[in-house]
Amino acid sequence: MTYSVVHLEHLTKQYSNSSTPAVLDVSIDIPEGAVFGLLGPNGAGKSTTVMILCGLLRPDSGKVYVMEKNMLEHGTAIRKKIGVAPQEIALFPSLTAYENLFYFGRMYGLNASFIRKQIEQYLDIFGLAVKSKKLVNTFSGGMKRRLNLIAALLHQPKLVILDEPTAGVDVQSRNLILDFLSDLRSQGTTIIYSSHVLEEAERLCSHVGIINEGKLMSAGTLSAVMGKHPDCQNLEQLFLKLTGKNIRD
């Protein structure tokens, strides 16, 4: 039996200021080493699912298991093994790239020499080594996005959750990020990848889950999901078929 790094079971969450649930009866299994594309239009419930998965939001009902541990009971321990790159640039603009990463490394509880090694390695990979002593508020959008990703990887997490990791970046930066994620996957790291860019998802993901109005419309390996809809030529056609063509806000 395949080991599920993430196991969501009948997850439901409704916000107090909303008349409809943000997430309704969602069940997902993500096997180890998979790149899971969590796809859906705006307001579909992707961010709510990710927040629950990170332990920042409590579901109304359902179970959340990450690495076979209940998130609600072992949140602190689980979070140490998860790396999250939120959609927001979660960095201190008045600190340099190095200072940001060193501080986050410390907050992960890592020792100084290991943090330095990790910082040097990742800054080099992401083409930021020469900018390490520059303040983040002088960085371009693409540079900030790459640094945001590095901050999620310093502690060598087994599960990486990426929310729109390529939003607002140029083609070169996007290519670099996607290549890196492919390498990361090949090293056995499980990745949850939330995005609107279906072309990227098709290139990167081994598994997908399409969510619409809080409900999981389809989930599984990319080939299996596509196989259920032979009339769809690509992921974008399938996405539009399952979520409709109405504009979402």
Next chain:
Amino acid sequence: MKILATIYKEFLLLIRDPGGMALIFIMPLALVIVMALVQDAPFRDYQEFRIDVLLIDNDTDSLSAKLKEAFNASRNVNLIILSDTVEATALVRSGKYKAAIIIPKDASNTLRKNTRQLITSIFSNFGLAADQTDSAELPIVTLEILLDPAIKANFQQTLSGAIEKIIATVQTGWVLEELQNQLSEGNAEAKKIDFDLSQIIQVSQRYASENKYQGLVLNSVQHNVPAWTMFAMFFILYPLAGNFIKEREEGSMLRLRLISGSQFPIISGKFAFYFIVCLVQFLMMILVGIFVMPFLGLSKLVLGEDVVLIFITASCVAMAATGYGILIAVYFRTAQQALSFGSISVVILSAIGGVWVPVYVMPEILQTLSQFSPMSWGLESFNDLFLRQASFQTILPNLLRLVGFALVTGTASIIVNNARTVE
């Protein structure tokens, strides 16, 4: 390690924020200097206070001479002699001078005759021989004091009291002289005695403090330096809450929430850093009180003897101020809410805590409320140490209140922040 990392991170953020640095270090120094200068006159003892008073001397006799002599010896009043009552009235009315004393014509002579008649009537009443040469009823001598409507009530009382005292002294002297005159009539050998009335009774004033600190009272510097230092320390909430909410809005706080479930190292690190900042503020303000205030013509700040107790008190105030700042930062969701509520609440706490004016001059209801202001606890402790050379036991209750306040606000901050980590 996480706490140390957070302290270092906060240090880097602060030194790269010129506005925050100015708010924390420059503005309080400017504030304490300005407030000490502004409040110097109201605080200054009237013994040190000198005011120009007009004197219209229509008498030019003993009474006016005695008044001039007494006021010239006084440090409070500088007499300016004028001859025109109308001019003097106009000058006082315009506010150029605060008061004018008008001595009526023939005042000394009338007062002298009044005294003689008084002695004569006493002698007659006891069946003694008395000089009956002048028994016509004499008018009452009225000295007029013209006052500027804007004069302070306590100065008015001081001036009236001083004049009445001078008149009483003059009249007593004349009474004794007239008694000797009438008793010595027919006795050419009788010698007159000059009485020094000050030898009969004296009023001695001294402050109930150690000899070394005699004369040290609550002046503008002694009040304003600790008072506005505490205000500045509590105002630390402004950069503290501002940065905290900025981190929350920019997303860096989200990452910290994602890294660890417990917010204790983050809150503790911020608490420790701003606690140190508060102590640095305190040290700077004290140095200004000691070294800068005298250059501005103000008194030098006197700290008393126990530097360790002062440090402990400053630490307790710093803990209370930082705890309050963090609670405001954590509780409010937007910077606008936090900074508006925080700054207004600090102004209110400082007002009822005796920062603006000493608690003893406030209405009773505010004096009662002041017991609930942490700034009142701190200020009272500093006054105890600076002016009264109090012991640790004396200031302990206020120190415990400050530490209790810090513990309550600090714990509440951690609880609220942890509760919001998982919603």
